[in-house]
Amino acid sequence: MRRQVVLVSLIALCIGLTVWVTSMDRVGIMFPFTWEGMAKHAQRHLQLVFVAEIIAIAIGVPLGVLVTRPGFKKLAIPIIGGASAGQSVPSMAIVAIMVPLIGLGFRPAMVALIIWGVLPILRNSYAAINDINPAIIEAARGMGMTRGQIVRKIELPLALPVIMTGIRVSTVVLVGSATLAxxxxxxxxxxxxxxxxxxxxxLIILQGGAPAAAMAITMGFILERIERWMTPRGLRVKAEIS
Amino acid sequence: MIKLDRVTKVYPGGTEAVREASFEVEKGEICVLLGPSGCGKTTTMKMINLLIHITAGKIYIDGVDNTKIDEDELRRNIGYAIQDIGLFPHMTVRQNIETVPVLKGWTKAERAKRVETLLELVGMGSGEFIDKYPSELSGGQRQRVGVARALGADPPILLMDEPFGAIDPITRARLQDEFLKIQREIKKTVVFVTHDIHEAIKMGDKIALMNEGELVQYDTPANLLYRPKNGFVEKFVGADRALKGLQLIRVKEFMWGFPPTVKTDETAQAARQRMKREGINQMVVVGEGRKFLGWVEWADLEKGKMVSEIMKPSSDVATVDTVLNEALSIMLSTRLNNLAIVNEDNRLEGMLSFDAIRKALSETAQRGESE
Amino acid sequence: MIEAWQFVIRNPEQMVEWTLEHLWVTFIACSIAVILGVPLGIYITDKGKEQIADAVLYLAEITMTIPSLAIFGFLMFILAAIGLPSIGFTPAVIALIIYAQLPILRNTYVAIRQVDPAMIEAGKGMGMSERQLLFRVKLPLSVPVIMAGLRTAIVMTIAIATIAAVIGFGGLGQAIWWGIRGARMDLIIAGGVSVAILGLLTDIFLSRVQRWVTPKGLKEM
Structure with missing residues (x-):
């Protein structure tokens, strides 16, 4: 309940600010962006986030899962270690480094966002599979499940919520980083x-910042809901510590 | 049913976990693999269902080399129970238990019936547990579900890896009793891993004692206790092996069936005569239908006229299937020199005295030695 | 690439100045964040404050998701309204304190909460007061987790301080920002690469520190 109050008031504040500034006649020496302008920029923002996120998922999840498989385990340390180290590189640096490599425009922004977005997904996908209690896998093997059945019936359902957390974190981070595009x-x-x-x-900064904030908070909330819905009921009892 | 022929396991890197272990488990028997940690007992068990591959030697199941059977098929026909941690946390009790039936393609109706039967068997048949998740169960309940799951598709063989390990002693004793009761009904061939000598003596028809990868002695619990093959066995069994031996004997073997009794409405005088004739100083008092009520003592006979006035009521009893060490501990915790043996309806079946236990001790020791 | 290197060689004082500015604001912001965040984190672990704790932690969690440029805009608006400098160091350091606060607060709370109740019981049994319990048992056991929070905070602060160049704060972000505004590739690369190296090195350094502050008895392996 209290959480909802916090959430709703923050979103309301952001939207309120946006509406307030947009409906002004004049802000200092200039006109505020019009509703059409706002819509156009918001749409472009979402486009950046979604496209980058989908590509990040397409790269991060399979790669993260792959390095938990026997035969690929040697790759885990460089790849996962690299991903964690990569997260300490400021997003602005990644955006900046893209410019001389690709130039200006939509594409370098997209590439930077994909790189930045893939890191949490990669880490969580790896951890999700790797942290499953080995006794559970052995029990499954002992009962005669095939490799495929273990992946489908045991590993995937148990890992999905953790992978989903990675996707949520990555999406929210991307909404913020996309402002740097x-x-x-x-x-x-x-x-x-x-x-x-x-x-x-x-006020103009707020006219762009407030809707971005509202977008980040809302997406975080929606994805958290999806995450909870994907978590098998038997696992929900456990407390979460991040 | 299960025959190990010079089975050896060498791990990559050269560690020899099991060296040329050979023994045979008869159909319907419980074989306990016992030993200190790292002795190779779990490895030995896991080679039976090929969770661990055999380096050398053969394991035959019903005469068939187990490496010739499809691994998944083999495992589906061998029940497997490990500590409660192995329950699938994202599946309900029902889904956990029907795992193997689903793998084997049973119909929904067959599965539902089987789950019901199994929950009934492990004493959780009230229907309130069937849709719960493991995290909603107590430790003891989880272990029961673990056993039920292992029995899922009614496999003839059951492998159990310390299935009652992470649990308090009282619950563990109860689960052991329950499992033995179930086993009398279902008669599976069981391989049971434990490091606990008490559990081994209690559960095992045969015990395979292992040390550092080698099978040291494969024998009945009595022989392991009373005819240890070498110093290691003697040390592992412990100096109190005579006491441990009491676990092997049930009350019915040494109790006094149909002991003299007296009723509450008889006189103290009648009790005195009977006790004098039998040469005892404590006598059982029974009520209607030979229900056990308490004791009357020689020293108290002067204190009243009727048995009802001088009787000492008691509810400390044992059954014919109680093992002697439990009976002994009940006797030690009361002030009495005797213990009443009753059936489920509290109807008197016999009486057990300290002397009888002493006799049991010396006889079993001889029994072990003469075999 | 070569141009960027030439820029660095020709302007070493400038690069050093930007780096020091960057580190200085990080140091100030994180110090203040520790001073605020740790006591607040301890405070909300008290019994009976579960609801406050939940609201505070949730607010912290959400605030972290807000894009930093949006926070800068918000701060500039408020600072301008109350007559304080709305560009440069002031909004930058305030925003950084807010962000750095969050992982420290969260980790302090989590760390204290997960101290084994048996140890607290043992401490009480030996006659420790609430204060002694906090300083001798709870906090020492919480150090590794709080340190992990501080590490996150510092790395994050370095990243956000880069963005703060946009609102007139110096630091290494300045190079990137000037480079973008003036279409100077050498500046963009010099800034981008050096801030990336700064982030990586700090993270590696802090992971060492983290291991070093962990009480011997708690170290794994």
Missing amino acids: ALVAGGGLGEIILVGVFVGEP
Whole structure:
């Protein structure tokens, strides 16, 4: 209940700010972005996040699972270690390094977001499979499940919630990082923020920042719901410690 | 039923976990693999269902070399129970138990019936557990579900790896008793791994004692206790082996059937005469239909006229199937020199005295030595 | 690449200054965040404060999801309204304190909560007061987890401080920002690569520190 209050008031605050600024006649020396402009930028923002996220999932989940398999275990340390180290590289650095490699526009922004988005997914997918109690797998083997059956009936259902956590974290991070796409002319709500920065007008910064925040919070909430729904009932009793 | 012929396991890296172990488990018997940790007992068990591959030697199941059978098929026909941790946490009790039946393609109706039967068998048949998850059960209940799951598709062979390991002693004793009762009904061929000598003596028809990968002695519990093959066995069995031997004997073998009794409405005088004639100083008091009520003692005979006035009521009893060491501990915890043996309806069946236990001790020791 | 290297060679003082600025703001923000976050984390572990704890932790969790540029905008708006400098160091350090606070707060809470009740019982049994219990049992056992939170906080602060260049704070982000505005590839690469190295090195260094502060008895292996 209390959580819902926190959640709803934060989202309401963000949306309220957005509506307030957008409906102003004039902000300092300039006009605020129009509703159409807002919609266009928000759409581009979502497009960046979704496309990057889907590609990140397509790379991260299979790769994370693959390195838990016998025969590929040697790859786990460099790949997973690299992914954790990679998370300590600031997102702005990744965006910046893309510019000389790919140039300006939608593509470098997308590549940077994919790299940044794949890291938590990779880590969680690996941990999800790797942390399953070996006794459970052995019990399954002992009862005569085939490899495929163990993957389908035991490993996947047990790992899914943890993988889903990785996807949630990655999506939320991407909504934030996508604001940086504007730096390399990738579009999205970050562009509004940048205009605000250039003219030194905090309200314009908010006009781009507040809807981005609302987007991040809402997506985090929705994905958490999906995650809980995917968690088998027998596992929900356990307390979570991140 | 299960025959191991010079089975050896060498792990990559050269560790020899099991060296040329040979023994045979008869159909319907419980064979306990016993030994200190790292002795190779679990490895030996896991080679039976090929969870661990055999380096050298053969294991025959019903005369068939187990490596010639499809591994998954083999395992589906051998029940496998491990510590409660092996229950699938994301499946309900029902789904856990019907795992192997599902793998074997049983119909829904067959499975439902089987789950019901098994829950009934392990004493959880009230229907309130069937849709619960392992995390919602107590430790003892989880172990029961573990046993039920192993029995899922009614396999002729059961492998149990310390199935009652992580559990408090009282619950463990109860689960052991329950399992023995179930086993009398279902007569499976069981291979049971434990490091606990008490559990081994209690559960095993035969015990295979292992040390450092070698089978040291394969024998009945009595022989292991009273005819240890070498110093290791003697040490492992412990100095109190005479006491441990009491676990092997049930009350019915040494109790006094149809002992003299007296009723509450008889006089103290009548009791005195009877006790004098039998040469005893404690006598059982029974009520209607030979229900056990308590004791009357020689020293108390002067204290009243009727038996009902001088009787000492008691509810400490044992049954004919109680093992002697449990009976002894009940006797030690009361002030009495005798223990009443009753049936399920509290009807008197006999009486057990300290002297009888002493006699049992000396006889079993001889029994072991003369075999 | 070569241009970037030439820039670094020709302007070593500038690079050093940016790096020091970056580290300085990180140090200030994280120090204040520890001073605020650890006591608050301890405070909400008290009995009867479960509901407050839940709300605070949830708020912290959500706040971490808010894009940093949005927080900067929000802070600039508020600071301008109350007449404080709305660009440069002030909004940067405030935003960084807010972010750095969150992992420290969360980990302190989790760390104290997961101290084995048996140990607390043992401490009580030996006659420790609540205070002694906190300083002699709960906190020492919590150090590794709190340290992990601090590590997350520091690495995150370095990342967000880079973005703060956009609102006029210096640091290594300045190189990237100027490079983007002036289409100077050398600046973009020099800034991007050095901030990436800074993040990586700090993380490696902190993982060493983390191992070092873990009480001997708690180390695995």
